[in-house]
Amino acid sequence: MQLTNRSKVVSNKEMTLMERAYLPAIVKGMGITLSHLFKKKVTIQYPEVKRPIAPVYRGWHVLKRDEQGRENCTACGLCAVACPAEAITMTAAERKPGDENLYREEKYASVYEINMLRCIYCGLCEEACPKEAIFLTDRIVPSDMLRQNFIFGKDKLVEGTTADKRIDVGVRGGAHRKED
Numbered sequence: 145m146q147l148t149n150r151s152k153v154v155s156n157k158e159m160t161l162m163e164r165a166y167l168p169a170i171v172k173g174m175g176i177t178l179s180h181l182f183k184k185k186v187t188i189q190y191p192e193v194k195r196p197i198a199p200v201y202r203g204w205h206v207l208k209r210d211e212q213g214r215e216n217c218t219a220c221g222l223c224a225v226a227c228p229a230e231a232i233t234m235t236a237a238e239r240k241p242g243d244e245n246l247y248r249e250e251k252y253a254s255v256y257e258i259n260m261l262r263c264i265y266c267g268l269c270e271e272a273c274p275k276e277a278i279f280l281t282d283r284i285v286p287s288d289m290l291r292q293n294f295i296f297g298k299d300k301l302v303e304g305t306t307a308d309k310r311i312d313v314g315v316r317g318g319a320h321r322k323e324d
């Protein structure tokens with residue numbers, strides 16, 4: 145029984161001398177290669193050239209700070225529970241006296257990690273967060289040769305404190321570092 149109309153009956157007939165020489169097949173193959181040299185290229189020279197991305201693109205997460213520069217995240221764990229890929233892990237800690245300028249809530253994440261290889265960029269962590277602490281941005285996660293480099297900790301997730309290091313998440317697609 146044929147599953148598609150593209151199946152072919154295999155021929156067992158003996159190859160001719162020309163076919164056994166492989167030369168015509170090589171010339172034909174080279175002809176196809178040469179013809180592609182003059183066609184419009186479908187590849188782009190990333191990262192020098194970047195494709196336009198959809199306005200709703202979801203990429204590299206950011207952990208936001210409030211207007212006073214304090215981390216919004218209170219390590220409640222709701223984002224980790226909502227994550228279908230189990231990509232988020234964190235360690236909660238109590239805010240110490242004197243650290244009120246660092247963390248907005250009495251509890252904060254001393255460790256917060258996202259496994260960017262497990263993440264499917266669904267955005268459920270953003271939706272689950274009651275503190276407007278985590279957002280997905282239009283930044284593309286950079287490529288790397290080592291798997292362990294895709295475990296993003298707070299150093300890669302928390303936005304900077306200075307105005308030029310803040311990340312605008314007001315409009316999806318407008319999320320970017322100010323210097324970009």
Ligand code: SF4
Nearest residue numbers: 227263264266267269
């Ligand atoms: S975007 Fe989705 S998969 Fe990625 S960390 Fe958030 S909830 Fe998990």
Ligand code: SF4
Nearest residue numbers: 217218220221223273
């Ligand atoms: S990012 Fe939001 S949901 Fe996740 S632990 Fe922090 S406050 Fe909770």
